[in-house]
Amino acid sequence: MHLTPQEERILKGEEGHGKRKALEILVALGEIYGAKRLIPIASAQVSGASFKTIGDAGIKFLEDFSSEVRVSVRASVNPLGLDLRRWRSMGVDPEFYSKQARIVAAYRSLGLEPLYSCTPYLAGNRPMAGQHLAWAESSATVFANSYLKAKTNREGGPSALAAAIIGKTPEYGLHLEENRKPRLRIDIGEIPEGLVPLAGYVVGKTAGRRIPFIKGLDLTADEHKAFGAALAATGAVSLYTYSEGKGRARTDTSEIEECISLPTSELKATEDSLKGEEDWDLVAIGCPHCSVAEIKRMARQLKGRKPRSGPDVWFCTSRKVYASCPDEVKVLKKFGKVLCDTCMVVAPIEKLYKSTASDSGKAMVYLPTLGRQRASFRSTAALLEAISR
Amino acid sequence: MCSSPLSFLGGVDTATGKILDGDSDAKGMSISHKVLCFPFGKGSTVGSYAMYQLRLNDMAPAAIINSSAEPIIATGAIIADIPMVDGIDVNLLRTGDRLAVDADDASVEIIDVPEKHVVTSILKDRSKILLLQRSDRVGSYKGQWAGVSGFIENGETDDEAVRREMEEEIGSNKLRLLKHADPQRFRDGEVVWCVHPFLFEVRDPDIRTDWEHKKFEWVAPEDVAKYQTVPGLQQVVSALLYRR
Numbered sequence: 001m002h003l004t005p006q007e008e009r010i011l012k013g014e015e016g017h018g019k020r021k022a023l024e025i026l027v028a029l030g031e032i033y034g035a036k037r038l039i040p041i042a043s044a045q046v047s048g049a050s051f052k053t054i055g056d057a058g059i060k061f062l063e064d065f066s067s068e069v070r071v072s073v074r075a076s077v078n079p080l081g082l083d084l085r086r087w088r089s090m091g092v093d094p095e096f097y098s099k100q101a102r103i104v105a106a107y108r109s110l111g112l113e114p115l116y117s118c119t120p121y122l123a124g125n126r127p128m129a130g131q132h133l134a135w136a137e138s139s140a141t142v143f144a145n146s147y148l149k150a151k152t153n154r155e156g157g158p159s160a161l162a163a164a165i166i167g168k169t170p171e172y173g174l175h176l177e178e179n180r181k182p183r184l185r186i187d188i189g190e191i192p193e194g195l196v197p198l199a200g201y202v203v204g205k206t207a208g209r210r211i212p213f214i215k216g217l218d219l220t221a222d223e224h225k226a227f228g229a230a231l232a233a234t235g236a237v238s239l240y241t242y243s244e245g246k247g248r249a250r251t252d253t254s255e256i257e258e259c260i261s262l263p264t265s266e267l268k269a270t271e272d273s274l275k276g277e278e279d280w281d282l283v284a285i286g287c288p289h290c291s292v293a294e295i296k297r298m299a300r301q302l303k304g305r306k307p308r309s310g311p312d313v314w315f316c317t318s319r320k321v322y323a324s325c326p327d328e329v330k331v332l333k334k335f336g337k338v339l340c341d342t343c344m345v346v347a348p349i350e351k352l353y354k355s356t357a358s359d360s361g362k363a364m365v366y367l368p369t370l371g372r373q374r375a376s377f378r379s380t381a382a383l384l385e386a387i388s389r
Numbered sequence: 390m391c392s393s394p395l396s397f398l399g400g401v402d403t404a405t406g407k408i409l410d411g412d413s414d415a416k417g418m419s420i421s422h423k424v425l426c427f428p429f430g431k432g433s434t435v436g437s438y439a440m441y442q443l444r445l446n447d448m449a450p451a452a453i454i455n456s457s458a459e460p461i462i463a464t465g466a467i468i469a470d471i472p473m474v475d476g477i478d479v480n481l482l483r484t485g486d487r488l489a490v491d492a493d494d495a496s497v498e499i500i501d502v503p504e505k506h507v508v509t510s511i512l513k514d515r516s517k518i519l520l521l522q523r524s525d526r527v528g529s530y531k532g533q534w535a536g537v538s539g540f541i542e543n544g545e546t547d548d549e550a551v552r553r554e555m556e557e558e559i560g561s562n563k564l565r566l567l568k569h570a571d572p573q574r575f576r577d578g579e580v581v582w583c584v585h586p587f588l589f590e591v592r593d594p595d596i597r598t599d600w601e602h603k604k605f606e607w608v609a610p611e612d613v614a615k616y617q618t619v620p621g622l623q624q625v626v627s628a629l630l631y632r633r
Contacts, residue, residue: 021468024467025463025464025467025468028458028460028463028464028467029460029463029464032458048438053433053435054438055439056442057403057435057438057439057445058435058438060438060441060442060445061468065468136434156434156460156461156464157435157437158437158464158468159464162464
């Protein structure tokens with residue numbers, strides 16, 4: 001890999017031990033993937049923020065690292081294992097909180113923006129088309145690549161942090177135009193109301209490692225958020241391409257080698273397979289974190305209705321979104337907890353609940369594994385119906 | 390030496406340095422202060438942090454050798470200051486080997502296990518290839534089936550060695566060189582054989598063998614597996630016939 005004289009100096013340790021470690025990580029990845037050089041990034045999104053996922057080893061690493069370096073570009077952090085203000089009412093124990101607080105302190109001293117959200121693009125860090133990023137968090141990565149047309153690989157926590165410190169990332173994979181062409185065309189039948197996340201779930205499974213092209217994918221920004229999150233959870237790709245309406249594709253489709261059709265019946269069959277039981281002790285909405293529009297729509301649907309006794313309810317969002325629609329948040333609060341900084345995937349949910357219903361395709365992958373839950377998929381509308389009368 | 394992919398998150402006990410992974414043939418072995426060899430990493434990126442924890446607990450391996458590097462292990466090795474070498478065929482290594490590892494030079498040497506270089510020629514006549522059964526008078530692999538083989542002598546290139554061998558054993562005017570594949574390495578006990586494979590087409594299938602062989606047969610390449618061959622012969626054949 002070609003390094004600039006300044007990068008060579010960092011690698012020799014002339015700008016300190018921490019920067020050297022960060023650059024060594026980037027160079028090692030660059031060499032594994034055949035990158036020719038490092039390129040500047042506009043921002044980074046760092047995953048590995050919940051004590052549940054990174055454990056004591058992660059705390060120790062971040063604390064040691066934070067005493068030596070700071071980030072050099074805009075960088076934000078993924079959700080934590082708890083809401084920093086309402087963790088007690090979530091039922092999280094004080095020991096978990098104290099470990100989580102150490103992670104928060106380390107990230108702050110590293111200079112990361114405390115967004116604690118998987119949707120940095122809704123919380124103040126919205127990339128522009130064509131910008132190079134180093135984002136971890138699979139749902140944010142796929143949204144940035146596919147909807148916002150920025151360019152990022154799916155980073156791991158340490159590599160995104162290393163990129164944030166150096167301000168660069170190795171140029172390979174989705175940073176290069178030739179690697180962003182679809183290899184597979186997927187024709188989806190009509191997507192029934194509320195099943196957009198499951199369409200993403202099925203497309204991800206079908207695509208595997210291949211970038212798909214989907215014709216006539218007419219979704220709102222929020223639907224792309226849900227679709228992409230599920231796709232990136234079941235598949236190994238961080239980019240899908242699509243055309244809208246009857247419009248011609250602006251995507252280069254010349255390298256498509258296979259076409260698969262996913263009829264509506266397959267979405268229905270997936271819905272059936274993810275239905276689960278109705279013994280929920282938690283209803284969780286907001287994976288990825290809710291947007292302002294989603295919170296407003298849910299508040300509209302719930303207005304005038306009364307809470308029904310039954311499972312706990314979590315609406316998960318970013319603190320930025322929470323602050324920008326206080327009236328609607330007030331409505332939602334009658335029906336459950338509106339949580340910031342955290343979500344159902346990275347909170348210690350296994351200590352609190354056994355059976356969770358969600359409207360998220362991504363959560364259907366992680367609730368049964370990371371969260372040890374019996375998981376049930378329902379549309380947002382069905383969940384709102386279930387928690388109100 | 391762990392012959393299956395390894396995850397440091399859950400696959401290794403960071404307090405004791407022991408391998409926990411139930412699928413691993415190295416389960417229960419300690420990796421601490423030893424050269425840890427496995428093909429490649431698997432699992433979550435948090436595995437990198439677990440490697441850092443091993444270092445803090447003074448339970449880290451002395452070095453890591455991988456057949457191919459992947460991001461989790463490469464990142465973990467950097468943050469935990471564990472020297473790492475990749476691109477080494479870990480199938481050549483055995484538990485208990487003493488290794489000299491130079492991570493800056495990306496080299497690994499197995500101490501007390503010499504590497505011996507030989508040329509092996511596969512002769513081809515239309516769709517058949519020539520197998521020869523080694524006689525009882527040769528020094529090694531008596532009675533086993535092989536190609537035309539011989540040591541590369543001191544100061545000789547593999548091209549020179551193969552020309553000399555073919556001249557001695559077949560008569561080189563009968564042959565046309567089709568392919569020279571990359572060296573293939575095999576571990577056999579306390580020796581690593583580095584085989585330099587060559588593929589020749591015979592112009593005249595009527596060949597005579599010398600004292601080194603007692604029999605020869607022309608066989609279909611897919612039938613090589615049915616013969617009791619010297620180590621790695623199938624791999625040599627497939628490197629010559631099937632790989633670009």
